[in-house]
Amino acid sequence: MSLRLSVASLGLIAGLAASPAIAAGDCAAGKTLEDGKLTIATGNPAYFPWVIDDAPEKGEGYEAAVAYAIAAEMGFAADDVVWVRAGFDESIQPGAKSFDFNLQQFSITPDREKVVDFSLPYYTSAMAVVTTQAVIDGGAAATLEGLKTLKWGADANTTAVPMLMDLVAPDSDPLLYNDNTDVTAAIQAGQIDAALFDLPTALYLAAVVVENGAILGQFPADRTDNPDQFGLLMEDGAAIKTCVDEAITALTASGKLAEIEATWLSETTGVPVIE
Amino acid sequence: MKLRLENLRKSFGDTLVLDDISLDVAEGQMVCLIGASGSGKSTILRCINLLEPLDDGAIWLDGQDIAAPALDPQPIRQRIGIVFQSFNLFPHMTAAENVMLAPRRVHGKSRDALLPEVSALFERFGLGDRMDHYPDQLSGGQQQRVAIVRALAMNPEIMLFDEITSALDPELVGEVLEVLTTLKREGMTMILATHEMDFAQSVADHVCFLDRGRIIEQGHPDKIFDAPTQPRTQDFLSRVLRRR
Amino acid sequence: MAGNQGGVTRRQEYEKRLRRRSLFVAASSTLAVLLAIVVLVPRAPGWERVQQSFFNAEVIAKTFPKLLNAFLLDVAIFAWSAPLIAVLGLAIALARDVRNPVLYPLRLFGIVYTDIFRGVPVVLVVYLIGFGIPGLGLPRPWNSPYIWGTLALVLTYAAYVAEIFRSGIESVHASQRNAALSLGLSGADAMRFVVLPQAIRRVIPAQMNMLIALQKDVALLSFIGPVEIFRQAGVFKSLLANFTPYVVAAAIFLVVTVPATRLADHLIAKQNRART
Ligand SMILES: Nc1ncnc2c1ncn2[C@@H]1O[C@H](COP(=O)(O)OP(=O)(O)OP(=O)(O)O)[C@@H](O)[C@H]1O
Ligand SMILES: [Mg+2]
Numbered sequence: 001m002s003l004r005l006s007v008a009s010l011g012l013i014a015g016l017a018a019s020p021a022i023a024a025g026d027c028a029a030g031k032t033l034e035d036g037k038l039t040i041a042t043g044n045p046a047y048f049p050w051v052i053d054d055a056p057e058k059g060e061g062y063e064a065a066v067a068y069a070i071a072a073e074m075g076f077a078a079d080d081v082v083w084v085r086a087g088f089d090e091s092i093q094p095g096a097k098s099f100d101f102n103l104q105q106f107s108i109t110p111d112r113e114k115v116v117d118f119s120l121p122y123y124t125s126a127m128a129v130v131t132t133q134a135v136i137d138g139g140a141a142a143t144l145e146g147l148k149t150l151k152w153g154a155d156a157n158t159t160a161v162p163m164l165m166d167l168v169a170p171d172s173d174p175l176l177y178n179d180n181t182d183v184t185a186a187i188q189a190g191q192i193d194a195a196l197f198d199l200p201t202a203l204y205l206a207a208v209v210v211e212n213g214a215i216l217g218q219f220p221a222d223r224t225d226n227p228d229q230f231g232l233l234m235e236d237g238a239a240i241k242t243c244v245d246e247a248i249t250a251l252t253a254s255g256k257l258a259e260i261e262a263t264w265l266s267e268t269t270g271v272p273v274i275e
Numbered sequence: 276m277k278l279r280l281e282n283l284r285k286s287f288g289d290t291l292v293l294d295d296i297s298l299d300v301a302e303g304q305m306v307c308l309i310g311a312s313g314s315g316k317s318t319i320l321r322c323i324n325l326l327e328p329l330d331d332g333a334i335w336l337d338g339q340d341i342a343a344p345a346l347d348p349q350p351i352r353q354r355i356g357i358v359f360q361s362f363n364l365f366p367h368m369t370a371a372e373n374v375m376l377a378p379r380r381v382h383g384k385s386r387d388a389l390l391p392e393v394s395a396l397f398e399r400f401g402l403g404d405r406m407d408h409y410p411d412q413l414s415g416g417q418q419q420r421v422a423i424v425r426a427l428a429m430n431p432e433i434m435l436f437d438e439i440t441s442a443l444d445p446e447l448v449g450e451v452l453e454v455l456t457t458l459k460r461e462g463m464t465m466i467l468a469t470h471e472m473d474f475a476q477s478v479a480d481h482v483c484f485l486d487r488g489r490i491i492e493q494g495h496p497d498k499i500f501d502a503p504t505q506p507r508t509q510d511f512l513s514r515v516l517r518r519r
Numbered sequence: 520m521a522g523n524q525g526g527v528t529r530r531q532e533y534e535k536r537l538r539r540r541s542l543f544v545a546a547s548s549t550l551a552v553l554l555a556i557v558v559l560v561p562r563a564p565g566w567e568r569v570q571q572s573f574f575n576a577e578v579i580a581k582t583f584p585k586l587l588n589a590f591l592l593d594v595a596i597f598a599w600s601a602p603l604i605a606v607l608g609l610a611i612a613l614a615r616d617v618r619n620p621v622l623y624p625l626r627l628f629g630i631v632y633t634d635i636f637r638g639v640p641v642v643l644v645v646y647l648i649g650f651g652i653p654g655l656g657l658p659r660p661w662n663s664p665y666i667w668g669t670l671a672l673v674l675t676y677a678a679y680v681a682e683i684f685r686s687g688i689e690s691v692h693a694s695q696r697n698a699a700l701s702l703g704l705s706g707a708d709a710m711r712f713v714v715l716p717q718a719i720r721r722v723i724p725a726q727m728n729m730l731i732a733l734q735k736d737v738a739l740l741s742f743i744g745p746v747e748i749f750r751q752a753g754v755f756k757s758l759l760a761n762f763t764p765y766v767v768a769a770a771i772f773l774v775v776t777v778p779a780t781r782l783a784d785h786l787i788a789k790q791n792r793a794r795t
Contacts, residue, residue, distance in 0.1 A: 089756070094569045116760055156753050159757075161757075173746060176741070176750055185654070186664075190654075190657070326697050326700065356702075357701045363697070365717075376712055377703055380708050381702075425702065429702060
């Protein structure tokens with residue numbers, strides 16, 4: 001499973017930054033945390049390939065690039081984008097928020113929508129199974145029956161947990177972890193055979209993080225009733241939501257989102273589909 | 276000789292606490308150690324019981340040097356009983372349990388097997404109804420008698436008593452001294468560190484006067500108490516006897 | 520009892536009056552504080568949000584059964600860890616107490632051990648041992664996070680428990696040990712029958728506190744995979760975007776730890792009464 005890292009085209013970023021600013025705030029005027037600025041939150045740390053080198057301000061990586069594209073669409077210059085870090089918990093806790101929107105692969109779910117607002121989806125992800133070559137050599141097969149017997153793990157804070165129950169329904173209770181790093185440590189220690197991630201994350205982990213890592217296969221997004229769709233997270237009832245949604249609709253229609261995806265997310269067609 | 280101390284020397288750090296102590300104790304004899312506080316009485320007793328290692332000298336018990344450095348002290352201690360000023364009963368055990376612990380662990384006897392013998396001991400020392408009491412439910416005199424019974428239950432050949440009446444109220448002293456008289460009558464070999472001069476004079480066979488770690492005068496009690504030769508002995512006796 | 524034929528002494532009467540008055544003061548002041556909270560807090564502008572996020576009835580109903588179930592895992596981990604901790608802690612305490620110069624290395628080991636494991640945060644030990652040792656290539660089931668996570672808890676807690684035991688052992692006066700030795704008991708018997716029973720009794724309150732701390736730290740095992748109550752609450756929090764599951768988990772914990780604390784205090788008080 002090779003991961004092809006497309007090199008950032010700086011021109012793209014420069015282009016975004018320089019794109020004729022529709023006077024900042026046509027739609028967003030007075031609706032942002034700070035007038036004339038757009039405050040965007042991401043994870044701490046932010047992971048590859050969503051943000052490269054944990055430096056969102058460089059605009060490299062899928063989510064960083066999307067953020068700048070949305071900002072530009074909303075009429076903010078690149079210089080007017082302010083980055084902050086906020087986890088999921090800070091995003092859902094009651095009280096004032098430190099950001100206008102937060103993007104870090106938050107999956108849109110009806111339960112969450114009762115508490116916070118999500119934008120329209122900016123990415124729909126397949127789910128993929130990260131494992132090691134040793135497990136594959138041990139006879140693990142990319143069939144549903146074969147997957148059930150594996151020892152599973154997942155990041156406890158993601159929708160990978162219900163997805164796992166929904167898609168695989170493993171025979172033994174999965175082990176759950178705080179973050180990607182811990183899940184991969186458990187794979188490495190042989191405590192779990194496989195873990196479920198969104199496909200881009202899975203590709204990265206299997207290629208770079210997990211020693212002798214491998215992808216056993218993917219569940220395409222259309223496999224479930226609730227595919228994993230990422231949305232920008234905003235305070236419940238955020239005034240800025242309509243502006244954000246407009247921007248995303250425009251970016252989708254213009255093919256810009258697809259372009260960013262092609263630049264920052266590697267080819268996923270080669271990953272076998274689990275039947 | 277039942278017990279012979281030969282040139283005992285002992286120091287704590289830089290202070291010499293026992294300096295060339297020699298003493299013979301015959302079978303059935305009662306020897307009293309008297310002397311000012313800090314003169315080394317307790318230390319002698321603790322050395323005989325092997326609770327303190329000697330720097331130099333030998334202790335012969337029935338012809339065996341029990342102070343030899345490589346010797347296992349445990350079997351020796353079983354032959355020598357000691358009773359302390361502060362009783363040192365085990366507070367978490369009843370009187371009977373205090374007494375039975377060592378025979379059970381050391382001789383492997385069962386509680387039931389020990390009961391007749393231990394009950395008899397308690398009866399003999401007027402403690403028949405106190406066997407199931409905890410130490411803190413007993414008077415000082417009763418506690419000290421239990422401590423004596425505890426040592427006797429191991430059937431020791433020699434008994435050491437370290438100022439066993441000093442912590443008692445005056446009216447309780449008598450009942451404990453009575454026990455010693457009884458033991459003497461029965462032929463127990465005993466060494467006492469004591470401040471009870473009247474008792475020492477009337478009951479002891481031999482008295483040693485200690486001064487700063489040395490025995491500077493010893494002999495029959497009448498000689499020591501009535502005609503001490505050393506000025507320090509005279510001085511000490513005049514002070515303690517006058518005080519009474 | 521004092522008093523004649525069920526009558527009450529003057530002193531008892533007085534104490535009763537005193538008790539009644541202090542009870543009244545305590546009850547009324549508690550009530551006043553509660554009332555203030557119940558009346559004032561809901562008036563705060565953010566109360567509704569807070570209530571929705573932390574005390575959501577719907578979420579409680581939805582998550583309680585699974586959380587309770589996950590709590591059984593906490594109880595199980597506690598149940599098998601606590602005896603191991605007690606045994607290892609005592610062993611370390613005894614190792615630190617050896618007098619024989621030949622066994623000095625044992626003593627040194629005890630010192631180094633307690634220093635290290637008391638100096639490192641439990642979480643770190645859980646991570647290091649829980650991921651590290653299995654990472655050396657142990658086959659299943661010997662790489663189970665339950666085994667190594669438990670070991671991490673046991674190693675850490677044993678260090679604290681050993682220090683408490685040791686302080687207890689040292690608090691028993693040397694004359695007790697000497698009295699035992701003078702009777703001809705071996706050093707080991709003197710420790711076992713004379714020193715330890717007194718030492719352990721004295722440190723029961725401190726050890727009870729360790730048990731209560733352990734009951735909470737059991738949750739740290741979730742860092743290496745096991746889905747115990749706090750992890751399960753975290754999953755719910757993430758899925759429902761709501762903190763109520765944590766509050767439920769905390770409540771379940773309290774239901775166990777508060778009576779345990781009360782019981783411990785009661786036992787100690789009873790023991791103290793029996794002693795005097
Ligand atoms: N463990 C010890 N460490 C240091 N010095 C000690 C120790 N035990 C006793 N000593 C010293 O040894 C000397 C003799 O003490 P010892 O207890 O034998 O005196 P004593 O004649 O029994 O006195 P008392 O009548 O007060 O009981 C004293 O100066 C005392 O301070
Ligand atoms: Mg003394």
